[in-house]
Amino acid sequence: MPYTQYHPVYLDLNDRQVLIVGGGSIALEKLNSLLPASGARITVISPEAREEIRSWHREGKLVWESRTFHPDDIEPAYMVIAATDDPDLNEWVYRCGNDRQRLTNSVDDPANCNFIMAALTRQGPMQVAVSSAGCSPALAQRVRNRIVSEILTEDLGELAEFLGDRRAEVKRRLPGYKVRQAFWERVLDSEIPGLLTRDKAEADAAFQRMLDRAVEHAPGDFSFTPAKVYIVGAGPGDPELITLRGLRALQRADVVLYDRLVHPDLLKHAPAKAEQIYVGKEVGHQGRGRQRSINDLLVSHARAGRTVVRLKGGDPFVFGRGGEEILALNEAGIEFEVIPGVSSAIAGPAAANIPVTHRGVSTAFAVFAGHEAEGRDEVPWDAAARMPTAVFLMGVERLATIAERLVSAGRSPETPVAVVSKATHADQVVAMGTLNNIVRRAEGIVSPAVIVVGEVVRVRETLDATVRSTLTPALAHK
Ligand SMILES: C[S@@+](CC[C@H](N)C(=O)[O-])C[C@H]1O[C@@H](n2cnc3c(N)ncnc32)[C@H](O)[C@@H]1O
Secondary structure: OOOOOOOOOOOOOOOOEEEEEOOOHHHHHHHHHHOOOOOOEEEEEOOOOOHHHHHHHHOOOOEEEOOOOOHHHHOOOOEEEEOOOOHHHHHHHHHHHHHOOOEEEEOOOHHHEOOOOOEEEEEOOEEEEEOOOOOOHHHHHHHHHHHHHHHOOHHHHHHHHHHHHHHHHHHHHOOOHHHHHHHHHHHHHOOHHHHHHHOHHHHHHHHHHHHHHHHHHOOOOOOOOOOEEEEEEOEOOOHHHOOHHHHHHHHOOOEEEEOOOOOHHHHOOOOOOOEEEEOOOOOOOOHHHHHHHHHHHHHHHHHOOOOEEEEEOEOOOOOOOHHHHHHHHHHOOOEEEEEOOOOHHHHHHHHOOOOOOEOOOEOOEEEEEOOOEOOEOOOOHHHHHHOOEEEEEOOHHHHHHHHHHHHHOOOOOOOEEEEEEOOOOOOOEEEEEEOOOHHHHOOOOOOOEEEEEOOOHHHHHHOOHHHHHHHOOOOOOO
């Protein structure tokens, strides 16, 4: 469908004349969005009108004239809305309005509009209007709803008012547009937005301290705000499985250090100017040396005044060396925040419809590192064999050893096992078996994979096959 590229503007309708032709449900819908906040002086022209419109007329909130439309009605109007259920009449109203250069909209008829109404959402002074240029109002509504639930949260309205109240003072005390812009960016990255949701007086004090420091350093050095490192769990793979807080940290990063298991689509959420540094296993030193150089990078970027996001697969504290990173940051005196992630230890089995606990089947689960750390086997096999559900990460290469050791430690060879490879990705694969045959059944399965051992695996087996294939993408049943 050919569409018009509209130019978005926000109109001040305060004390402006708005003419609405029509008095039924379509007119009512428009009035519901115009009446509460616009401040417009509204005239409704229609022989009949809904009770709500009549009562607003009685209360003096609008003027209703019970008669048919006449082209002269356009004269005093700044904006005209044709909202009858008669397409010919709407088109005529549009032509009258458009000929006289009035902003004119004929409801649900983009061809007869010289402006359209956007799907709107507000939080205090913050407003977001979404338009699909008339292609799909339903899609525009969807996008609007997503903005409401994910972005334009209640606290943003309050934050906008707080910043608005201080704008004049900042303009007076901080010279130069660029300097002020950098200052506002720092304020938004600081603890002030978070403080404001808890304690306005403290937020105000923090703001004043920051402004005083900025005035002292202006117009040059803006490193007066200590930088912060966010240790963020990226989730098991599917980029939608990061947390909202993790996503927000990523959106304001100056530098992102990421691992091999982080989905590349997640990096698109970082600002275009953010530096992206791959620090996966293949890079530089191995083991402790590699971890030390990652710690050094975190510290040096933070010291340069940058907001650093350390993006790690799954949860940072589940075999993720997140603990070592926060110790290094603490030692260097750098502020940090850990944002947990959805661990593959739980989400991997879940993606194959295997609950790690299940009433009457398993009341406990434990997660083990299946690989050998620095040549040592560190799995407490007796404990693993007794666990109702035992989950092994980093274990595909040692699947045969894991199965043997569990059986030697007393676990029945008939215990069900599932191996979930590339969980939550489009090419996820699940192999099913028991301790005595899983090695053969999982042949060819590749890392990353989680191994689940225990009766809970049978929950998946009891699911209807059609349910399984719709819930989990690209399953290969072995
Ligand atoms: C170094 S550990 C990191 C675990 C991560 N911190 C977490 O909470 O998921 C890497 C192991 O996690 C598991 N893993 C991570 N992502 C996975 C995925 N999408 N599918 C299956 N296993 C995954 C594999 O066992 C892999 O060898």
